[in-house]
Amino acid sequence: MAVNLGGKWILAETDNYEQFMIDINVPEPMRKILMAKAELEIVHEGNIIKYRRRRGDDILELVFTIGEKFKENAYGYKEIRVCTWEGDKLVAKTAEGKSHWTSTVEIIGGRLVATDVSAGGVSGKRTFDRV
Secondary structure: OOOOOOEEEEEEEEEOHHHHHHHOOOOHHHHHHHOOOOEEEEEEEOOEEEEEEEEOOEEEEEEEEOOOEEEEEEOOEEEEEEEEEEOOEEEEEEEEOOOOEEEEEEEEOOEEEEEEEEOOOOEEEEEEEEO
């Protein structure tokens, strides 16, 4: 059964996240922006997730339905992705074309944990606390 990821979250810590970005060829100036403290707002209503990430002036907004393809522009790549539930983990994978990374999002100990794994097998983790 899927958990509700909804709420406001703030980045608390990262683990190997910059190395993950290096592995998928994110340019250094963009990596510096992406390493900044991020705030997330997630509205989770049934199979629809509205996701808003803010880092200063850098804002990413996505609305997607679980199991349906959507366009994402992240890390400098434009991809067609699809999210599915694997137990209590929300898993985002490339649905069309070359895959650069796979993401999982889950709640562990009341914290939102986002793990990205590159096609080369390098993983980076971001942990968020509820605001």
